[in-house]
Amino acid sequence: MTVLTFQAINYPSAGHCCFRRRKNLRNRTVRCRIAEASGKPAPMGQKTKYKDGLFGKVFMTLFARKMEQFAGGDKKQTEGWLEYDYEKFVQVSKRVMEGRTRVQQQHVVREVLLSMLPPGAPAQFRKLFPPTKWAAEFNAAITVPFFEWLVGPSEVIEVEVNGVKQKSGVLIKKCRYLENTGCVGMCINMCKIPTQDFFTNDFGLPLTMTPNFEDMSCEMVYGQAPPPFEDDPASKQPCLADFCSVASPRSSFCPKLEA
Known part of the structure; x- marks a missing residue:
């Protein structure tokens, strides 16, 4: 009886510990974690330190390999995964x-995204x-x-789309x-615009993706149609002169946004 009681009490506990170890191992392998002591992104002007998991490293390599096909300069020799x-x-990136125009850059990103999907994936999606509303919230x-x-880190937020409140914001x-x-x-040519166009x-x-260049945050809203480029406030954004090595401080907007 004593043995049975011990097993009844401790077996679930051992199983829980085993599950917890597996979960922790999975998180270390899959997740990209902030390595800052605060656990939060670094202040503006500093680059956040990350500790990437296996999942992130695989996708970095996969994306980069696809983009290497369009990159100029010396091609990187494949060293393995x-x-x-x-x-x-x-x-x-x-x-x-x-050497590419705004539209050409966007086209390359679209080609890379399509190349990572099986044939017929957009139609199936x-x-x-x-x-x-459900699809928008699920994708968020x-x-x-x-x-x-x-x-980097993000969270689902409630937004209003066409007068309806829903948790389809990120x-x-x-x-x-x-x-x-x-x-x-x-940011705009190789992330915002091609991602918007790809989903839309x-x-x-x-x-719709709305970057905030004051603090480098960004809001994504699934279910909300993006504005035409000419009407998008991001199209008039000046260079980040303190951060960009090829910035044009005297320009009223980033010259890379020209057609």
Whole structure:
């Protein structure tokens, strides 16, 4: 009886500990974690330190390899999986930007995104996720864990779309891509516009992204159609002269946003 009682009490506890260890191992492997002592993004003007998990490293390498096909300069020799860290991923992005117009940069990103999907994926997405409140909220929910490696920590927020309140917004607390590039043009041409267009036109689920260049946060709203580029306040954004190595401080807007 004593043995049975001991087993009844301790077996679930041991199982719980085992589950907790597996969960912790999975989080260390998959998640991209902030390595700052505060556990929060670094203050404006400083780059946040991250500790990337396996999931993030795999996607950095996958994206960078696809983008290498369009990058100028010396091609990187393949060294095997996980050869790219975030800094190298950003360097490839910069080489893609060089010598290309705004529209050409956006086209490259779209081609990279399409190349990572199986044939017919956009059509299947449209069937599974028609532009409904549920689809918008579901995509907001999965954006937080799956794109943390790219943009840093984010959270789902309530927004209003066409007069309806819904949890289809994602607040990126301090965009990792923007703080590492320091470039308005790269933020808009290689992230904001192509991502908006990809979801809105290829997937059929409207998406609007609104970067805040004062603190490098960004708000994504699924279900909300983006404005035309000419009417978007981001199209008139000046260079971040303190952060961008090729900034034009005297220009009233980032020259990389010219047609």
